[in-house]
Amino acid sequence: MxxxxxxxxxxxxxxxxxxxxxxxxxxxxxxxxxxxxxxxxxxxxxxxxxxxxxxxxxxxxxxxxxxxxxxxxxxxxxxxxxxxxxxxxxxxxxxxxxxxxxxxxxxxxxxxxxxxxxxxxxxxxxxxxxxxxxxxxxxxxxxxxxxxxxxxxxxxxxxxxxxxxxxxxxxxxxxxxxxxxxxxxxxxxxxxxxxxxxxxxxxxxxxxxxxxxxxxxxxxxxxxxxxxxxxxxxxxxxxxxxxxxxxxxVNMPLELAGPQTAQAGDRITYSLEVQNLGPNDAPDAVVEGTVPPQLSDLEVSCRGENGAACGSSSVDQGLHVPVSLPPRSKATITLAGTIDPAFEGRFTFTGLVESPTRSNVAERYSAAATTDVERPLVSVGYEIVGQWSQTWPEDAQGWLVSYDLKLAAREHRVVRWEILFDAPPHTRLNPTEQPWYTVVDDGTGGSGSVIIRSPGDGHAIEPGTDLTVNMKLLYPSQGDAGDRTLRNLRAMEITRP
The missing domain is CATH 2.60.120.200 (Jelly Rolls)
Incomplete structure (x- = not known):
């Protein structure tokens, strides 16, 4: 037979x-x-x-x-x-x-x-x-x-x-x-x-x-x-x-790490590491994860070692990363996302590794990471209020996007504040503007961030009343603007020097 x-x-x-x-x-x-x-x-x-x-x-x-x-x-x-x-x-x-x-x-x-x-x-x-x-x-x-x-x-x-x-x-x-x-x-x-x-x-x-x-x-x-x-x-x-x-x-243990605490609006990262300890190969392993709905602007990457090969990843319906794992190989998957600026509470990210043709005999093939989120003393959100092509002056040509940044104080009056976010390459605050706020870094300072700060007097944030800060960001082109997301946007209270 x-x-x-x-x-x-x-x-x-x-x-x-x-x-x-x-x-x-x-x-x-x-x-x-x-x-x-x-x-x-x-x-x-x-x-x-x-x-x-x-x-x-x-x-x-x-x-x-x-x-x-x-x-x-x-x-x-x-x-x-x-x-x-x-x-x-x-x-x-x-x-x-x-x-x-x-x-x-x-x-x-x-x-x-x-x-x-x-x-x-x-x-x-x-x-x-x-x-x-x-x-x-x-x-x-x-x-x-x-x-x-x-x-x-x-x-x-x-x-x-x-x-x-x-x-x-x-x-x-x-x-x-x-x-x-x-x-x-x-x-x-x-x-x-x-x-x-x-x-x-x-x-x-x-x-x-x-x-x-x-x-x-x-x-x-x-x-x-x-x-x-x-x-x-x-x-x-x-x-x-x-x-x-x-x-x-096949022995495929999974390790998952993530932040235990964070603030609303933070951009956080989870790391998933899967190994193949043998004895057989796992050519069709899949790492999957249940992503908390409070996370947006998701980005995933995968790096293989010792012969591991990462397939095409997706986060459309949760994390899904195909991985080919020969014995003694390892893959590390990173998932980044931004916490809803209005969220306060706890959420959990879960991950597991499995294979449709192999049985995973690892002692730990699924894991979870729980993050406690509190709203910061100063929170910030934004909306896009306009965008257009800027053709003059010659040294400031590009695609201009106008944002209204909404600052909110949670507990007490905030007199001095700072806003920062990660700027894409060759993107900066519109150089033709004369803003009322203080520009610490317009995106060209080499830090990879735009940093703006409250002026010396006025423009305090009162609890229960948002403070609107209009900001115009100059991208090299409309294509470079992409979805116009402000990555890693956050705000904080600062004290006088």
């Missing part, structure tokens, strides 16, 4: 699986998701992908789940992989969660065999019997609200308990909670991460466990096949799976 190619994607939201090699057995059915059991007693359902996929470069299995019951929630569900050269019937019911064998009775007789060629089964166990002797040897006994790992086994033999950890609250969740599990098998080591909408980076339940070196484990097979299974007894729950992705793992 031809191997499945990564990524293997199955939403389970349609009437039939997109891959014809899926087999649904027992109570398993498609009902808007893969429903392994309904919320009813004595059910057992299995979904098995009878098509091999490579294990040589590692594999990561991501999926969303929902487990909801009307009473005591049980038993649980299981994800397992077997040797890809084999095929299998469902494993044992009840405590075995469809992977290992089931023992019952005084003598502990096997009443239902486990899977064929099993390599590992990860049980997400609410009721607690996957860790008991009913499901195989060496377990600690019944442990409710537990994730447990059983190793290699074949029908009536094996399935040793390897490791497990308590999970407060277990695995009960509705779809609205955004519950998600990620299982990675890389270089013979197992990692299990549990996340939800309130904790998108997730919690490591099992961290880099040496599965290949564990007691009773056989050699890592060249290929895997996978299955899901769940069961109920007197304790019941509906166990549902959707949005499955099986892909190559």
């Amino acid at each position: 031809q191997e499945a190619q990564f990524p293997i994607v199955e939403s389970f939201t349609h009437q039939a699986p997109s891959n014809p090699h899926w087999t649904l057995l027992g109570t398993a059915r498609l009902n808007g998701s893969l429903e392994l059991t309904a919320d009813a007693a004595s059910q057992a359902g299995t979904a098995f992908l009878d098509q091999p996929f490579s294990s040589s470069l590692g594999v990561t299995i991501d999926f969303d789940y929902a487990v909801e019951g009307s009473s005591d929630v049980g038993d649980g569900f299981c994800l397992y992989v077997i040797d890809g050269a084999r095929t299998t019937a469902p494993g044992g019911h009840g405590a075995a969660l469809g992977y290992s064998y089931t023992k019952q009775g005084p003598g502990g007789q096997i009443v239902a065999p486990g899977v064929t060629g099993g390599f590992v089964g990860i049980g997400f166990d609410n009721h607690g019997n996957f860790s008991s002797a009913e499901a195989g040897p060496d377990g600690p006994g019944p442990c409710a609200d537990f994730v447990g790992v059983r190793g290699c086994g074949n029908e009536h033999a094996g399935f040793r308990w390897l490791t497990g950890v308590a999970v407060p609250g277990g695995f009960r969740a509705s779809w609205e909670a955004g519950a998600h599990l990620q299982v990675s098998l890389l270089n013979g080591r197992l990692t299990v991460r549990h996340s939800h909408r309130g904790n998108p980076n997730g919690t490591l339940l099992i961290d880099d466990y040496d599965l290949a070196g564990a007691p009773g484990q056989e050699q890592l097979p060249a290929t895997f096949k996978l299955g899901f299974a769940a069961g109920t007894g007197s304790a019941t729950a509906a166990h549902r799976i959707r949005n499955l992705t099986v892909a190559l793992p």
Whole structure:
């Protein structure tokens, strides 16, 4: 049989699986998701992908789940992989969660065999019997609200308990909670991460466990096949799976930095750094961000290192930056924006890195930066009140734009003030004007800024009453004026020397 190619994607939201090699057995059915059991007693359902996929470069299995019951929630569900050269019937019911064998009775007789060629089964166990002797040897006994790992086994033999950890609250969740599990098998080591909408980076339940070196484990097979299974007894729950992705793992951590505090009208910058720590490449990584609506005049840049290549960036519907990341490469993305001069409060910028063909196994692949914004003692906004071509005198030709700058005092009367903003190259205050205010830098002083200041007397800013300052800016041409935005415009109160 031809191997499945990564990524293997199955939403389970349609009437039939997109891959014809899926087999649904027992109570398993498609009902808007893969429903392994309904919320009813004595059910057992299995979904098995009878098509091999490579294990040589590692594999990561991501999926969303929902487990909801009307009473005591049980038993649980299981994800397992077997040797890809084999095929299998469902494993044992009840405590075995469809992977290992089931023992019952005084003598502990096997009443239902486990899977064929099993390599590992990860049980997400609410009721607690996957860790008991009913499901195989060496377990600690019944442990409710537990994730447990059983190793290699074949029908009536094996399935040793390897490791497990308590999970407060277990695995009960509705779809609205955004519950998600990620299982990675890389270089013979197992990692299990549990996340939800309130904790998108997730919690490591099992961290880099040496599965290949564990007691009773056989050699890592060249290929895997996978299955899901769940069961109920007197304790019941509906166990549902959707949005499955099986892909190559890549470790792409994201770091995000931004200002903790700022003033309204400030121009602020966020920095996002994403790396590829391996083991596989990520040619189609995407860095995305949710930009606060209080930011305008957005600018984004991207710089790649050690072979990373940045694609075409956009901020039309949030930050979107495609990045090709070979192993050991890094990309740094910078987003700049101006805070609404009238805003006061708090906003948050969020970012994440993902890939449509790889599974990101980084401990931190999403991040957020929160900025507290207060209105300054003196704030400034502007409106454009006119623009025209200036053809005389000869040394002052260009495109003239007239701005009304609106100064406002927040708390007290401001007698002396200063306004400054970043001037585009070869742009300056109109040299033919004789303004009533003091010009500290008309844009030609080499600082890259225009700076104007209140005169020695008069023109104070009274709280509750705006002071209008008209300013005419001379651009080299209409094209150079662009959208006529005054970048990094700000105002401040100054004291007398």
